Amino acid sequence: MQGLPQQGSKPLTRFSVVDVDGKRAVKIEADESYANLVHPLNPVSSTHLAWQWRLEKPLAPADLRSRSGDDTAIKVCVFFDMPIDNMSFADRQLLRLARSKTTDFQPTATICYVWDTQLPVGTTLDNAFTRRVRYMVLQSGNDRLDRWVAEKRDIGADFLKLFGDESKTVPPVLGVSVGADSDNTKGHTVSYVSGLVLEP
DSSP states (O other): OBOOTTOTTOOOOEEEEEEETTEEEEEEEEESOEEEEEEEEEEEOOOEEEEEEEEEEOOTTOOTTSSTTOOEEEEEEEEEOOOGGGSOHHHHHHHHHHHHTOSSOOOSEEEEEEEESSSOTTOEEEOSSOTTEEEEEEEESSTTTTSOEEEEEEHHHHHHHHHTTTOSSOOOEEEEEEEEEOTTTTOEEEEEEEEEEEEO
């Protein structure tokens, strides 16, 4: 489990293994908290990521366009080993600073697929705190609450769409994570992820 570089006394999002409708899943519960459950990998060339997710309690105050609202009820993220030289000077310095404050894994490029409450499906945007993380909204609103929704993404194509301004090739994948955070909006959310698989 991985928190923020300077988590301090901020609570960590809780993760547990449960059975929901016959599926073994990771339950993710954020309560004014932040954390990701990270699975690091040796650099691997993968093109597709598949999973199922289920949102039980959404996060109405979230607004990914602002720092005060930068929370996610559920997210699935992919970490890429993009050469640091591809980044701007300012981003390189900020990344080095972040890495100096923690021993946790800090990748150069991250895509986070999110289930948002208000942004339309297909929306892409930079994280409000760092351009090293970029969001893609796959589900939106409350119409599909309390049911399993299957996803499959061409992560190579998504990388070029979101990070094409910095790289014309898809770098190796260094890891994946699931998580949720409600530390900025002081909310509470419950969600589940099952069957997360990287495919060649």
